[in-house]
Each structure stands twice: as structure tokens, then as C-alpha cells.
Amino acid sequence: MSIVLTRIDNRLIHGQVLETWLPYVHANCLVVANDEIASSPLKRMMMVASVPSSIQVEIGSVEEITALFLSGELDACRVLLLFATTADSLAALHAGLKYERLNLGNLHAGQGKTQFSCTVFLDPEDIENLEKLDSAGVDISARCIPADMSRNWRRLIPGKKAGH
Amino acid sequence: MIATELAIGAGVALICGLDRTAALQVMISRPIVAAPLVAWLLGDVGVGLEIGLMVELLWLARLPVGAAIPPDDTQVAIAGTVLAVSLGGLLGQNGLEYQLLCLLIAIPLGKFGQFFDRFARQYNGRKVAQSDRHLESGRFRAMEQAHRMGLCCFGLAAVGTYLLIICGGLILIPILAPLLLPSLDATAPWLRLALPLVGIAVILGTINVNRALTLFGASFGMAFLLMWLV
Amino acid sequence: MVKIGRWKLFQVWLRLLLLQGSWNFERLQGGGWFYAMAPILRLLYGEKEMLRIAREHVGYFNTHPYLAPAVAGAVIRLELERAAGNDHGVGIAEFKEMVGTPYAAVGDALFWGGLRPLAAGVALLLAAKGLVVAPIVFLVLFNALPLWFRIAGFLSGYELGLRSVEFLQRRKLPDLAIRAKEASVVLLGGVAAFLVFQLLDGEQKPLWLGFLAVPAVLLCGYLARRGISTLLLVLISSALIMICSIFSADVVVWLP
Numbered sequence: 001m002s003i004v005l006t007r008i009d010n011r012l013i014h015g016q017v018l019e020t021w022l023p024y025v026h027a028n029c030l031v032v033a034n035d036e037i038a039s040s041p042l043k044r045m046m047m048v049a050s051v052p053s054s055i056q057v058e059i060g061s062v063e064e065i066t067a068l069f070l071s072g073e074l075d076a077c078r079v080l081l082l083f084a085t086t087a088d089s090l091a092a093l094h095a096g097l098k099y100e101r102l103n104l105g106n107l108h109a110g111q112g113k114t115q116f117s118c119t120v121f122l123d124p125e126d127i128e129n130l131e132k133l134d135s136a137g138v139d140i141s142a143r144c145i146p147a148d149m150s151r152n153w154r155r156l157i158p159g160k161k162a163g164h
Numbered sequence: 165m166i167a168t169e170l171a172i173g174a175g176v177a178l179i180c181g182l183d184r185t186a187a188l189q190v191m192i193s194r195p196i197v198a199a200p201l202v203a204w205l206l207g208d209v210g211v212g213l214e215i216g217l218m219v220e221l222l223w224l225a226r227l228p229v230g231a232a233i234p235p236d237d238t239q240v241a242i243a244g245t246v247l248a249v250s251l252g253g254l255l256g257q258n259g260l261e262y263q264l265l266c267l268l269i270a271i272p273l274g275k276f277g278q279f280f281d282r283f284a285r286q287y288n289g290r291k292v293a294q295s296d297r298h299l300e301s302g303r304f305r306a307m308e309q310a311h312r313m314g315l316c317c318f319g320l321a322a323v324g325t326y327l328l329i330i331c332g333g334l335i336l337i338p339i340l341a342p343l344l345l346p347s348l349d350a351t352a353p354w355l356r357l358a359l360p361l362v363g364i365a366v367i368l369g370t371i372n373v374n375r376a377l378t379l380f381g382a383s384f385g386m387a388f389l390l391m392w393l394v
Numbered sequence: 395m396v397k398i399g400r401w402k403l404f405q406v407w408l409r410l411l412l413l414q415g416s417w418n419f420e421r422l423q424g425g426g427w428f429y430a431m432a433p434i435l436r437l438l439y440g441e442k443e444m445l446r447i448a449r450e451h452v453g454y455f456n457t458h459p460y461l462a463p464a465v466a467g468a469v470i471r472l473e474l475e476r477a478a479g480n481d482h483g484v485g486i487a488e489f490k491e492m493v494g495t496p497y498a499a500v501g502d503a504l505f506w507g508g509l510r511p512l513a514a515g516v517a518l519l520l521a522a523k524g525l526v527v528a529p530i531v532f533l534v535l536f537n538a539l540p541l542w543f544r545i546a547g548f549l550s551g552y553e554l555g556l557r558s559v560e561f562l563q564r565r566k567l568p569d570l571a572i573r574a575k576e577a578s579v580v581l582l583g584g585v586a587a588f589l590v591f592q593l594l595d596g597e598q599k600p601l602w603l604g605f606l607a608v609p610a611v612l613l614c615g616y617l618a619r620r621g622i623s624t625l626l627l628v629l630i631s632s633a634l635i636m637i638c639s640i641f642s643a644d645v646v647v648w649l650p
Contacts (some may be wrong), residue, residue, distance in 0.1 A: 011456075011495050013495070013496070014230060014498055014499045014502075015227070015229035015230055015458075015499045015501075015502030015503070016229045016232055018499050018502070018568075019227055019229055019372065019502050019503060020229065020370070022372050023370060023372035042492070043492050046492050049496055049500075049562040049568075050496035050497075050499035050500050051499075052568040052569050052571070053569055054374075054569075106230065106231060108420075109419075109420040109454070115420075119419065144230075144231060145229070145232045146370070147226060147232075147370075147621075147623070148232070185414050186412065186415045186417065187411060187415060189414075189459045189460070189540075190533070191510075191532070191533065191536050191537065192533070194510075194514070194532065196518065196521060196528060196532050197529040197533060200521075200526070200528070200529045201529065213521045213524060213525075213526070213528060214521075216521060216528070217518055217521040217522060220514055220517075220518060221514065221518070221582075222624050224511055225618075226624075227502055227506040227507060229498075229502045229506070230422070230456060230498070231419055231422065235625075268629075268632060271625060272625060285419060286418070286419070288417060289419050289420045292420045292421055292424075292425070295425060295452070299445070299449065299452055302444070302445055304432060304436070304444065304448065307428060307429070307432075307452075308428075308429050308432055310425070311412075311415055311426060311428070311429040312412075312429075313416070314415045314417070314418075314425065315415040317416075318417075347639060350639045351635050351636050351639045353593050353596065353597060354593065354635050355632055357590060357593045358631045358632065359628060360585070361586060361589070361590075361607065361610065361614070362624065362627050362631055364582050364585070364586050364611060365610075365613075365614030365618060366614070366615065366618040366627070367511060367582065368582075368611065368612075369616065369618035369619040370618065370619065371578075372507070373576050373579055377615075379580050380579050380580075380583045381583070381608055382583070383579070383583025383584055384583040384584070385587075386587075387583060387584040388590065388591060388604050388605070391588070391591045392591070392601050392604075
């Protein structure tokens with residue numbers, strides 16, 4: 001048992017992850033794959049600081065984290081894997097990090113982004129990335145916290161329902 | 165008479181509703197505070213304590229984290245209490261079974277009332293673009309004003325939720341009372357226990373404490389035995 | 395360096411009480427953040443620079459409302475230093491994002507996850523006894539710590555600036571939150587026991603029945619984990635109890 005939840009969340013480690021998902025999936029290891037955080041010691045330190053000491057935290061670039069998974073070092077842990085963007089999750093999958101399900105948490109508003117649910121804002125590139133993930137066999141659904149309903153990503157996007 | 169009481173309730177609904185998200189967060193929005201507060205103003209604190217006790221734990225496990233919005237237990241507690249005290253006075257009912265009836269009707273109605281809160285948040289979202297235009301043309305005071313207007317949205321949403329539960333209650337309770345009160349009469353004390361227990365169960369099911377069940381079981385057994393034997 | 399008067403600081407602190415006034419899904423507390431910082435920005439910058447600076451303060455922002463003053467205090471210090479010409483290499487917008495999120499996570503765990511059920515548990519025991527002080531006890535027990543964080547966080551943020559984040563580095567607060575949650579689980583066990591005892595004692599029922607409450611609670615907790623909503627659980631359990639009461643006359647016969 002390794003990855004118990006894979007999630008895209010712009011905020012990476014924050015309250016929703018720590019207070020709701022962590023107990024829900026009984027994870028004991030938080031893995032953050034993000035180039036920006038990995039390259040800044042201060043950001044990395046701040047991110048680790050909000051996690052209770054009983055939880056193992058690994059922060060690295062997408063490349064490092066993929067290598068970490070492939071090395072088998074995390075096989076014994078129950079891992080909650082976090083990406084910040086759809087592009088990162090696609091890159092990791094292409095690099096060989098296998099996951100079957102992908103949870104869409106918070107994808108913030110921004111230039112060119114359209115709102116598809118309360119917390120999911122996507123631009124055409126995101127949709128293309130998700131399309132690729134989907135055709136690679138990843139089951140993608142939007143669910144902010146466990147108490148919310150899980151909705152398949154195709155049902156969020158008008159005109160995608162019939163797809164596949 | 166009842167109109168005055170409903171208006172007092174609306175005032176409390178407004179203040180406590182604002183405390184919930186928009187302002188202060190000093191937790192007067194918690195059912196255990198809001199329900200006794202409105203009941204005290206209406207002249208029967210005891211009813212408020214009972215309703216606060218039954219509602220407080222139900223959604224305590226739903227934390228307001230980021231963009232996740234918990235169900236509006238504040239308005240359920242306030243409107244439930246107002247219905248129990250004011251409408252109860254009119255119908256000549258004041259027992260626990262009647263308070264439970266009001267609550268069991270207020271809880272599902274509160275679910276519909278959630279619509280107002282969501283609408284307020286989405287309405288505020290639509291104002292973001294306008295606020296950005298103010299920014300680019302240097303009208304900073306207008307941005308501050310726009311933020312204050314957001315408070316009005318939340319206030320209206322709180323009162324809207326309150327009124328929806330009250331209206332629903334005023335229609336449904338007189339109809340359902342004759343049907344349900346006889347069976348509630350026998351079961352009221354059990355239901356009074358069941359509601360907080362459901363709340364505790366949901367907390368145990370979602371809290372991130374290892375061995376939460378062991379701790380709970382040991383503590384329950386210990387406390388219960390002590391009360392039994394002493 | 396420009397001097398910021400006490401009144402201005404207090405004004406920001408007061409405005410932070412309305413931080414979530416225009417909460418929305420696009421920016422969360424972004425609008426409230428600008429609203430709170432506006433008096434300081436106006437003091438530090440002229441009409442011309444204001445637009446450039448203000449853009450950094452309007453975007454997405456979210457933290458715990460009780461820890462927002464700590465972020466704001468530090469940002470005021472950073473703004474002061476920037477206005478005086480020294481730069482830190484950490485942009486204000488970047489700092490807000492970097493600090494806001496972990497503060498939010500710590501606050502959620504400590505205040506919402508730990509302290510709130512603890513205070514509620516104590517208040518419920520009093521309410522079950524019919525004591526009118528229950529809500530007041532809840533407010534006092536709960537609010538002492540947040541108020542302290544709101545005031546001391548603001549002051550130490552303003553005092554220390556960038557270095558104010560060090561208190562988080564020690565990683566004590568998330569662990570303290572876990573302790574508080576453990577304590578509230580124990581307390582809720584006591585509350586449940588008290589309510590069950592009160593009922594059985596009042597109804598003159600055999601007390602051993604009380605132990606059946608544990609499996610009932612566990613079952614409900616399991617259903618909640620499986621995604622059954624609280625609303626549904628309340629309706630189902632109420633219906634079950636009412637149905638059971640119809641047959642209770644028969645059951646009582648074979649109870650000792």
C-alpha cells in the first residue's frame with residue numbers, strides 16, 4: 001500500500017488536507033511534488049511547520065518525488081500525494097509515477113481560468129492535461145473535502161459529459 | 165406579539181449570522197450560545213439551553229477550512245428556538261417533545277437555507293471584477309466600500325435563512341404537530357440523547373486522532389461506571 | 395523611516411475583525427485583506443506608487459481569522475522597511491501566500507479542531523444540568539486563546555517582521571492541537587456518559603443499558619465515515635427511535 005490519495009491543490013499542505021483528508025484516508029506520509037516549494041528553503045520550512053510531528057513529510061521537485069517513489073522507499077507508508085497544477089501531475093505520470101485516481105481540490109481562479117465548481121477553476125491547457133490523464137486511465141474527480149460529493153470531472157465541464 | 169418575537173429572532177439571526185463568517189468570529193454563532201441568547205430575549209432560557217445542547221455537536225466536526233463551508237447550524241438553532249418559544253406559546257405547547265418537533269423540522273429546512281449563504285458568497289465573487297476596475301482607476305475608497313457591502317450580503321443571507329426556516333416552521337408545525345407529537349411524547353428524552361450522540365459519533369468518525377475510539381470508549385466506560393457506583 | 399501611530403495600528407487590527415466580510419470563492423479573504431491594510435498603505439505611499447503597491451494586496455489570500463493579525467503585523471513591518479528602501483528578497487505577495495497557508499493549517503487544527511470541541515464539551519455538561527452559565531462558560535473558555543493570538547500575534551508580527559514566523563518553526567502548535575483533540579475525545583466520552591446516565595436515571599431504566607450507547611455511537615461514526623450526512627443520520631435515528639417506541643411496551647416486559 002503506497003499512495004492512498006493523489007490530489008491537485010494549489011495550496012498544497014493546508015487545513016483541508018490536514019484536518020479532513022489525512023484522517024479520512026489514514027495517511028501517515030505527506031508528499032509534496034512542487035518545483036517552486038522545493039527550491040526555496042524558507043517555503044519548504046514553512047510548509048513542514050504546519051504538520052504534526054507524527055506525520056512524515058517529503059517535499060521535492062516533481063522529478064525528485066517521482067524518483068523517490070520509483071526507488072520504493074515509500075512503499076511501506078500510506079502516502080497522500082499533492083500536486084499544485086495539472087501540468088505537474090501529468091509530468092509525474094509520464095515520468096513513471098503511477099496513480100489510479102486523482103482528486104481535484106482547490107484550483108484557484110486566475111487569468112484565463114473559468115469556474116467549473118466552487119473551488120475548481122480551469123483554463124484550456126488544464127482541460128487538455130486532464131484529458132490526457134483521463135485517457136491514460138486515471139480516474140479524475142472533484143471533491144473538496146470528504147464530506148462533499150465526489151463528482152467526475154467530465155460532469156463539471158459542459159459538453160464533456162458524452163465524451164469517451 | 166408573535167411578530168415582535170420573530171423580529172427579535174431576526175435581530176439575533178443577523179448578529180450571530182455575521183459572526184459566523186463575515187465578522188468577529190467570537191463564536192456567538194455556535195448553537196450553544198445563539199440558542200440560549202435568543203431564548204433569553206424571548207423570556208425562556210431553558211428552551212434555548214435544550215436546543216443548544218441538541219444542535220451544538222451535530223456539525224461541530226465540519227470545520228470551516230478554506231473554501232469548505234459547513235452547514236448553517238446557527239440559523240437552525242436560532243429559528244428552532246424561536247419556533248419552540250413563540251409558536252409554542254401560541255399553540256400552548258412547551259414540552260421537550262414540542263421543542264424536538266421544532267428542531268426536527270428546522271434541521272432539514274436549514275439545508276435549504278444554505279442556498280442564501282452560497283448565493284451571498286457567489287454574489288461577492290461577481291463583485292471582484294468591479295473591485296479590480298476600481299483598483300486600476302485608483303478608487304481605493306470604493307474598494308473599501310465594496311468590501312463593507314459584502315457584510316450586507318452575509319447579513320441578508322443570514323436573515324434569509326432564518327426567515328425560510330421560520331416560514332417553513334409556521335406552515336409545517338401546526339400541520340405536523342397533531343400527527344407527530346403523540347409519538348414524540350414517549351420518545352422525547354431518547355431523542356434528546358440521540359442528537360448529541362450522533363454529533364459525537366460524527367466527530368469520532370472524522371477527527372484526526374489515532375485511537376480516538378479507544379480513548380472515547382475508555383473515557384465513556386470510566387465516567388459511566390463512576391456515576392453508576394458513586 | 396515613517397512612524398506608524400498606535401491608532402493606525404489599532405485601526406488595522408479592528409478592520410481585521412471584518413477580514414471575511416466579502417469572502418468569495420475567487421479570492422477568499424483577499425478583499426478583506428486590502429480593506430484592513432488600506433490605512434497603512436495610504437500612509438506610506440503617495441497616489442502614484444499606491445496603485446503598484448495595492449496590486450500586491452488585492453489577490454487571493456486566505457489564512458485563519460485568528461492568525462491573520464500575525465500575518466498583517468509582519469506585513470506592516472515589511473511594508474515599512476520597503477518604504478524605507480531596504481528589500482528582503484521576499485516579495486509581500488509571496489510572503490502573504492507563504493505564511494498564510496501554514497498559519498491557516500495550524501489555526502484550523504488548534505482552534506477549530508482542538509479548542510472548539512473542548513469548550514463545547516464543557517459547556518454541554520453544564521447545559522445538560524440546566525445551568526444558564528453554559529453559554530458564558532463556552533465563550534470564556536473558547537475565546538481566551540484566540541484573543542491572545544489575535545493581539546500578541548499582531549504585536550509580535552509588527553515587532554519582528556520576517557522573523558515572526560519563527561514561532562511556527564518549532565512545530566509545537568500542530569502537536570498541541572493533537573493533544574487538544576485527544577483531550578476533547580476524552581471529554582466527549584464523559585459528556586456522552588453523563589447524558590446517557592441522566593436519561594436512564596430519569597426514566598428509571600436499568601443502567602447496564604447505557605453500555606449499548608458505545609456500539610451505537612461507533613456504528614453512527616462508521617456510517618458518517620462512509621459518507622452518510624449528519625442530516626440523514628439525524629432523520630434515520632429519530633425515525634428508528636420513534637418506530638422502536640411503538641414496540642417498546644412489548645420489550646419492557648422481558649427487561650429485568
